[in-house]
Amino acid sequence: MAKKVSAAKTTAVPSTPAASNAPSPGQWLDKTPLHIILILLVALAGYANTFGVPFVFDDQTSIIDNQAIRDVGRFLSGDGFAYNPRRFLGYLTLALNYHFSALEPAGYHAVNLAIHVACGWVVYALCRVTLATPFFRAKSLPRSATATIPLLAALLFVAHPVQTQAVTYVVQRLASLATLFYLAALLCYAKGRVLQEESGNAFPARGVVFFLGALVAALAAFATKEIAATLPLALLLYDFSFFGRGMKKRYLLLTASVLCIAAIAVAVATAERPIGELISDISRATRETQQVSRLDYLLTQFSVIVTYLRLLILPVAQNVDYDFPIYSTFFTPPVFLSFLVLALLFALALYLYRLSAPQTGDTAEEKGRGGYLRLIGFGILWFFLTLSVESSLIPISDVIFEHRLYLPCFGAFLAFASVFAMAFEKSASSARVAVAAFVVLALTVTTWQRNSVWGDSVTLWSDNAAKSPNKWRPQNNLARALLKENRVNEAFAAGSNAVRLAPESFEAHNVLATVYEKMGALDAAIEQYRLSVAANPNYLIALSNLGAALQKKGALSEATACFRKAVELDGANMVAHNNLAGALLQQGNLEEARQHVLEAGRLDPAALEPRVNLAAITEAAGDLDGAIRMYQEVAGQNPGYAFARYRLAGAYYHKKEMEKAIGCYQEVVRLDPGYVPAYLDMGRAYAALRQIDKALEQFKQARRVAPQNQEAALLEAKTLQFLQAMRR
Known part of the structure; x- marks a missing residue:
């Protein structure tokens, strides 16, 4: 049936013989292979600067610290399903990424971009199949529209900057991958239904293959992210919109949809965590403590959805982590006005369905207009339906995130493309192509610029902190990013702001503590770690950090107690076992230390820390x-x-081979200029060689790196006194 659509008659435009062999811009672009290549090129242009974007935000817990993805074999043998059964397939792709590229971000971004391009291609194919459905046999569109709508919808999908969070933020691959499977399921279903209609409602072999493909893709979507819960309803909406009104043909689909929704309900009801937590995008370690009621969440979502619509139309002031107010009163102006906008938009969609219903006696022009109106109405209803999991009565700690728009965007861009095609239906093809090209180019440039903000953690969180100055989490993430670049004073300012804004946040106290520790203020760091653990006694990271700080101070018994509790909380955590091994080693308990370090190595064979600790145990044993x-x-x-x-x-130092020790210490500070213990020990090595001036320089350098480090200050003072005594 697709051939009939593409062969729809158009008014011929007379041309001179000299120009007869010169295709117009529209004719050049009216070729499917060129469309496929163009979608790819636009996506590459918008995301060419993302391959070096570092891991950010929830990438820390989902990728960097995630032991479940470290070994593909163990992941497939049960660890992956135990970690997150509802997102098994999404995390499997991360495990495969880790297998091939460890923690190099470029490989992860390449996969994310490939998924994004594939989504663009599926959008294009789905639009083309939609225009071949029975509805469009009665509502035939002009050839210009059948060429424009699929291509423009796909280009908007891959070029729009609102998609950057779902593509550039690595772990939000879960959203883009689930969308790929979701749309692929709909595409296969639509193609199967078209083949079924063409064969007189029989089930031809090709149609059965497509229906099986739809089933496989649907199962993959359900195993990737919870947004797939709306897929059965989306199939029903699509079938109703483009395959006529006869419900007899939909009994099978309706039954399957009801069973699917029931299965989802049972899975959620038997889960150990609330559904809002299951579908939340941010790990529990980064959440604020307050909970949002169902009613407050729904009222807030009216304003959130209007914000989403604004971002689709005018993508400015994008933000990673919005500081969005929680509303609790319906008649608050932002809530009430947003509700009116959404109600009018929903009513418009229903009205468009009514206007587009086939009527006897319609003229060709009215039939074509009905086709446009049906696509626009479907796009609006799709937008509302696919947002319903994350923007309805299910309260999620974070009320707004841009990547939640990734799946709903298909409906929005289909509606935009249809409006564009209808508006330019009678325009010259060159004008239509020029306007569309300008819009896509502007969006692509904006996407590239937005991705440049993502290119550096400090830039990203500085931008976020400036846009959300009263929210603790951007300040906290900025402090962490600054600390990684050894910008300690700036990190202290941001970390202090985070604690001021959220004194109850265990993570904010933990980050500020790490800043204090980097500054050499160990007592202040320990105090902040204690506050973090007091706020959340099960916060493994702060508990481990507190143990490490106490270990530095020499409080080995208390440090060991912290590490033991960490092991009790998570016996499968490599870091917890390794930390406990280190503390036991310092206390001379070599046998138990060896047991824990071997367990740490077993849990993560690729980890370096257990191997170093095992060498340290060997050193302590005298070898x-x-x-x-x-x-x-x-x-x-x-x-x-x-x-x-x-x-x-240190081993060379203990062996009295000071020259070799100094060479290694120099290599350490070359690799990490902020490594204070290396400066101090190098100074001691120089002192052992009676090179006091060089020793003093190392202690001074340690003070430059960490002005508040008490040990460095003491060593510097003693060395100065010694030099002065020698000179007298």
């Missing part, structure tokens, strides 16, 4: 040469791992 070989092996295999070289330097 310095064996320990040195083990340190050298780790350092040789991982030249950028400063800690292994630091421990190697």
Whole structure:
């Protein structure tokens, strides 16, 4: 039936013989292979600068710290399903990424971009199949529209900057991948139904293949993210919109949809966590403590959805983490006015369906207009339906995120493309192409600019903190990003702001503590770690950090207690076992330390820290040469791992080979200029060689890096006194 649509008659435009072989711009672009290539090129242009974007926000817990994705074999054998059964397939792709590229972001971004391009292609194919459905046999559109709508909808989908969060933010692959499977299921279903209609409602072999493809894609969507819950209703909406009114043909689909929705309800009802938490986009470690009631969440979502619509029409002031007010009164102006806008939009969709219903005696022009109106109405209803999981009565801690628009965008862009095609139906093809090209180019440039903000963690969170100055989380993430770049004073300011804005936030106290520790203010760091643990006794990160800080201070018994509790909280956590091994080692309990370090290595065979601790246990047992070989092996295999070289330097120091120790310490501070213990130990090594001036320079450098470090200040003062006594 697609051939009939493409062969619809158009008014011929006379041309001179000289111009007869010169295709117009519209004719050049009216070719499917060129469309496919153009969609790819636009996506590449908008996201070419994302391959170096670092892991941010929830990437920390979902990728960097996620032990479940470290081994594909273990993931497939049960660890992956145990970690998150409802998002198993999405996390499997992350496990495969880790297998091939470890924690190099470029590989993850390449996969995210490939998914985005594939979504654009599926949008294009779905629009083309839609225009071949029975509805459009009665409501035939002009050839210009059948070429314009699929291409423009797909280009808007891949070019619009509102999609950046779903594509550039690595872990939001869950949203884009679920959308790919969701749309693929609808595409296969639509193609199967078209083939069924063409064969007189029989089930031809090709149609059965497409229906099976729809089933497989639907199952994949359900195994990727909870937004797939609306898929059965979306299939019903699509079938009703484009395959006539006869319900007898839909009994099978209706039954399958009811069973599917019932299965989802049972799964949610038997889950150990509330549904709002299950579908939340941000890990529990980064959530604020207050909960939102169902009614307040619904009232707030009226304003949120209007914000989404504004972003689709005018994509400015985009933000990673919005500081969005929670509303609790319907007649608050933002809520009431937003409700009116959404109610009018929904009513418009229903009215468009009524206007587009086939009527006997319609002229060709009226039939064509009915086709446009049906597409616009369908797009609006699609937008509302696919937002319903995250923008209705199910309260989620974070009321707004841009990546939640990724799936609803299909309906919006289909409606936009249809409005455009209707408005330019009688325009010259060159004018139509020029306007569309300008819009797509402007969106692509805006996407590239938005992605440039994502390109650096400090830039991203500085932008977010400026746009959400009264929200603790952007300040907290900015502090963390600044700390990674050794911009300690700026990190202290941002971290202090986060604690001021959310004194009850256990994560804010933890980040401020790490800043204090970097500054050398160990007592202040311990105080903040204690506040974090007091706010959340089960917060493993702060508990481990508190133990490490106490260990530095020499409070080994209390540090060991912290590490033991961490192991009790999460016995499958490599870091917890490794930290406990280190504390036990310092107390001379080598046998138990060895047990925990071997367990840490078993939990994560690729981890470097347990291997270094095992070498340290060997060193403590008196086998310095064996320990040195083990340190050298780790350092040789991982030249950028400063800690292994630091421990190697310590082994040389204990062996009294000071020159070798100093060489290793120099390599450590070259790799990490902020590594204060390396400066201090290098100073001690120089002092052992009686090179007091060089020792003093190392202590001074430690003070420059960490002005509040008390040990560095004490060593510097003692060394100065010694030099003065020598000179007298």
